[in-house]
Amino acid sequence: MSRPDAYVVMGRPVAHSLSPRIHAEFARQTGENIRYSSMEIHGEFRTAALAFFAAEGKGANITLPFKQDACRFADTLTGRAQRAGAVNVLVNEGDGILGDNTDGVGFITDVRRNLGCTLANRKILLLGAGGAARGVIAPLLNESPATLVIASRNRDSAAKLCEHFADERLAAAAMQDIDQDDNAAFDIVINATSASLANQLPAVPASIFNDSALAYDMVYQPTPTVFLQWASAAGAAQLADGWGMLIEQAAESFDLWRGVRPDTRELLGETYRQELLR
């Protein structure tokens, strides 16, 4: 067999990344001849990325804190990477490096297909104004929600995102200013903060969930995150963490690189999830 094509996930830290195992599984499933490793970057992102592609690297996933560096590094950007201002996938096209962002589409696929949840005409609350929030705003707006409220600890960060995406369905709020009344009940509440990693809750009232609400935490852990436990007690009808988003964004990357879309069903199942997360 010929030498496998090389792919990496670049970040700092990166040892915890599950991407090598997920892509190894996709390669096994599809029979694609690839090797996928992790690369922790301590110096300049640009220097490391140039060296990787000069050595015939075919593609890379980019994780914290380099998604914006990757955006500047790419020779061309897809429309969705441009809108997000962040790149989580680089593709070596031979005559240049393409930057794309599959976080948003991964999230939408998870919510729509895996969770069976409609986004059109829904009232959506997005908690957080960091990179993950930024990546899902345009894909969410494409789904025609009724409103999309972005809430951050400091209202300015949410307001900046509203300004950037300039859409009449967007509104900014400070988390602590969200009212405790029925007007502030949402169909879908997305926690795009990193609070669950520190076992913390965003400072929002329990009244944000309406009777049929989906509570979605982008953080994934072996057991329900502190946010999902709280959302359940607060009456959210459906709960999901970011495992599905992780798998679906990886499948999109794989498809971009290899032109084959892996079947994500087995990886979404509890057995595989527990195997990787335990």
Ligand code: NDP
């Ligand atoms: P960033 O560091 O860019 O942003 C973190 C955000 O969380 C900021 O808005 C920050 O607010 C907010 N925040 C942190 N702690 C709290 C708190 N206690 N209360 C309220 N807000 C808080 O990270 P990312 O946006 O890139 O990622 C966010 C999370 O999403 C990460 O935990 C990551 O693991 C997860 N993620 C999951 C993915 C998946 O595939 N499932 C993909 C991408 C991300 P402030 O600015 O005020 O500090």
